[in-house]
Amino acid sequence: GENVEQHPSTLSVQEGDSAVIKCTYSDSASNYFPWYKQELGKRPQLIIDIRSNVGEKKDQRIAVTLNKTAKHFSLHITETQPEDSAVYFCAATYRDDKIIFGKGTRLHILP
Amino acid sequence: DAGVIQSPRHEVTEMGQEVTLRCKPISGHNSLFWYRQTMMRGLELLIYFNNNVPIDDSGMPEDRFSAKMPNASFSTLKIQPSEPRDSAVYFCASSLKEGTQYFGPGTRLLVL
Numbered sequence: 001g002e003n004v005e006q007h008p009s010t011l012s013v014q015e016g017d018s019a020v021i022k023c024t025y026s027d028s029a030s031n032y033f034p035w036y037k038q039e040l041g042k043r044p045q046l047i048i049d050i051r052s053n054v055g056e057k058k059d060q061r062i063a064v065t066l067n068k069t070a071k072h073f074s075l076h077i078t079e080t081q082p083e084d085s086a087v088y089f090c091a092a093t094y095r096d097d098k099i100i101f102g103k104g105t106r107l108h109i110l111p
Numbered sequence: 112d113a114g115v116i117q118s119p120r121h122e123v124t125e126m127g128q129e130v131t132l133r134c135k136p137i138s139g140h141n142s143l144f145w146y147r148q149t150m151m152r153g154l155e156l157l158i159y160f161n162n163n164v165p166i167d168d169s170g171m172p173e174d175r176f177s178a179k180m181p182n183a184s185f186s187t188l189k190i191q192p193s194e195p196r197d198s199a200v201y202f203c204a205s206s207l208k209e210g211t212q213y214f215g216p217g218t219r220l221l222v223l
Binding site for chain 2: 046
């Protein structure tokens with residue numbers, strides 16, 4: 001079946017520390033894994049994505065890792081800043097175009 | 112590009128009324144998705160189209176919900192009759208085939 005599990009549901013980190021959000025997926029055929037950030041009252045926006053032919057991708061303070069064998073992928077945010085506070089969604093493709101989203105992680109950056 | 116356009120941005124209606132939400136995808140995108148977002152259920156895919164053809168409507172909650180895509184630049188999501196539990200934010204998103212999905216600003220629906 002189609003399922004993406006995301007943990008934790010809520011995460012609080014001190015400003016400057018790192019944050020890690022983890023997801024697992026069920027469909028071994030999934031080959032595209034985007035991450036979206038949603039600020040309060042706004043639309044989800046893509047922040048980084050990874051395809052199944054690579055194990056890691058980095059963009060400034062954000063990195064994503066993928067373990068296809070274990071069907072795990074993770075988002076890492078380093079040197080967190082107040083503007084990183086938002087809800088983050090992982091997602092995985094299922095049957096080509098369809099994307100299944102995780103339930104989201106509410107990230108709080110503490111001053 | 113203007114991005115995905117949705118209208119209306121806010122809708123308040125009374126139970127039993129018909130609600131029509133509209134979406135204009137990004138020009139050139141051939142896949143269009145309708146999502147519903149609530150605190151309890153998160154982001155749910157309702158239906159998606161590829162080249163104007165509905166591919167998967169398994170997420171449509173009930174027969175009260177229907178969606179159409181008469182051409183590549185326009186789609187509607189209709190709820191008839193509406194109920195209070197339909198209150199949510201409805202997002203439309205579009206993409207190239209197997210590409211990144213870009214979300215519209217959403218329609219915030221409140222059914223009284």
